[in-house]
Amino acid sequence: MSRLIVVSNRVPVPDKRGTAPAGGLAVALKTALEARGGLWLGWSGRSCGEDEIGPLTSVKEGNIEYALTDLTQQDVEEYYQGFANRVLWPICHYRLDLAEYGRREMAGYFRVNRFFASRLLPMLREDDLIWVHDYHLIPLAAELRRQGVRNRIGFFLHIPWPAPDVFLTMPVHEELLKGLTEYDVIGFQTVHDRENFADCLARQGLGKRLGTTRFMVGEQAFTAKPYPIGIETDEFAGIARRASETTLHRRMLQSLDGKALIIGVDRLDYSKGITQRIDAFETFLTRHPDSQRHVTLLQITPKSRSEVPEYEAMQRTVAEQAGRVNGALGTVDWVPIRYVNRSLRRPALAGLYRMAKLAMVTPLRDGMNLVAKEYVAAQNEEDPGVLLLSRFAGAAQELKEAVLVNPYDVEGTAEAIARGLAMPLEERRQRWQGMMATLRENDVFAWCRAFLDDLSGTARTTAPSAAPPKTAGYRMTLDPEGTRRHRL
Structure with missing residues (x-):
């Protein structure tokens, strides 16, 4: 071989x-x-x-x-x-x-x-x-x-x-x-x-x-x-099951105090649609005031490429946006958005995925997006959550049972949040089973x-002009004009 x-x-x-x-x-x-x-x-x-x-x-x-x-x-x-x-x-x-x-x-x-x-x-x-x-x-x-x-x-x-x-x-x-x-x-x-x-x-x-x-x-x-x-589907599912028994998991459940958890996990990047997601969540809360104090968005956004000016500016923008929503809608005992600007270990993330009633994976453009697949794999098969997925993520070509959204349509995404949180158990199970079968087949x-x-x-x-190597390596030399040549 x-x-x-x-x-x-x-x-x-x-x-x-x-x-x-x-x-x-x-x-x-x-x-x-x-x-x-x-x-x-x-x-x-x-x-x-x-x-x-x-x-x-x-x-x-x-x-x-x-x-x-x-x-x-x-x-x-x-x-x-x-x-x-x-x-x-x-x-x-x-x-x-x-x-x-x-x-x-x-x-x-x-x-x-x-x-x-x-x-x-x-x-x-x-x-x-x-x-x-x-x-x-x-x-x-x-x-x-x-x-x-x-x-x-x-x-x-x-x-x-x-x-x-x-x-x-x-x-x-x-x-x-x-x-x-x-x-x-x-x-x-x-x-x-x-x-x-x-x-x-x-x-x-x-x-x-x-x-x-x-x-x-x-x-x-x-x-x-x-x-x-894909991801290592069954292994990640096992990590999530074990994480649900940890002290961190229990502390998080206690802090939620019965509130439904929505989760977003993205590297800080303008392609991830984070500002549009926060706008959609704010619109959802405004249009459905009965959901206020009953749902929380946890947005985990590790820093990325901070040496590039666009990323440094975006970090300030997202933090200010989350702060504005919390200031406008939050109360003494309820923070609408928990914004975490650092990375978490994989077992901790898996446990948070399993706990979340809904995941917002809404990039403006993405090659695949493995967060979507990890969220599905982490779910409790008896009571799975709902995946809200951008149709502009590569994962949307496979996970067709997800609730597909246009992240540029803030109002449409807001209504999809409401639909996902109210989705009946049987529909959630059917959607999850279809996606999980895909993940297991294409891991x-x-x-x-x-x-x-x-x-x-x-x-x-066709073969290039140079001869193929016959030993474990090549030796580089220069011809009289300074062009690199590789000979045995």
Whole structure:
């Protein structure tokens, strides 16, 4: 069996006890790496000023090696804070008004992808499968191909892929599209994302479509398919059951004093629709005054990318908005919104999900949104809560039994809250059973297997000019004109 190489912007490195950070993606990829043996390469999260970057930091656990590299401060500013999170992220989430394109940041983005390729190259073996993750590393396959790599390379995009009229506003859209065609398998969260990508190729006249999932650019064929990511469904359900017996769970129930709990859990980001959600909750309370003092919204919003000005401004906006609603509607013994601006451990979150009568998962745009799936998995099957889900989240393509809402329609969302809280038990059970069956069938392990099965069976249609490696690594040299070459 071929070794698996995973490349992502960050790496969930195990702690001293060998425990990796919790999360479905990390669990699934760790399972795949354990089965095949392999390497997980990414940024350490540290910057080294402008000094020369040292060797990789390596952590071994069984037959898995976690390899981390530092970046310079300039790299972090241009590649991560700049192009990835101030150009690609807003454009892929349809926020053209927030995209700030600069040639310096664009150059840094491609430079760091070349750097990742050079870091990976000496560690590659001839038959390794390479799986690259997310928008930070779109050009990585193209950089590896230029350096002579013929291995099978797959890419999975965790965020949405926008429609052509949005994506093509990016000045370097053609370079990114061509870079993606260097992968053997491209994975998207939904069919809509894959079709948006296909439309971008067609609009640019890049190659032709061979079928539903196969494409040809030049003489190279590749696969582009939806692989909706899941969670470790049964394990998370067990965590939620156990959490309901903890002291924290009992204290929370006591503090609610019989009030119904509505929960929202989001990283602080303008794509999550948090301000629209608070507006909808306020509208619900205003239109249904009999619900005041009987329901509470718990909004958990950990800080995110605070070094980016838009996120710092949003943090102030959400806090002020929650404070305004509490000041206008709250009483001495009732706070309409409990706003928590930090992260909670996974077991604590699972217990809160299980306790909540309704979850508001209402992003303006989201690749998938695993909070929706975790909420469903955490429910008590005898008395499940209601999932209010944005139709613009990828999860809406799977969880069709959820109460789907348009987060831009504040009044419509407010009425959906009222409907969800009043929903009869039998309807709640039927909806939950349908969603839970979907989650069990398409869990994170099935997602991982499906992608790797396709990647394992895909070969490059044509070979690059460089010879394939015949040893465990490559050696990089320069030709007389300074061009990188990789030889045995």
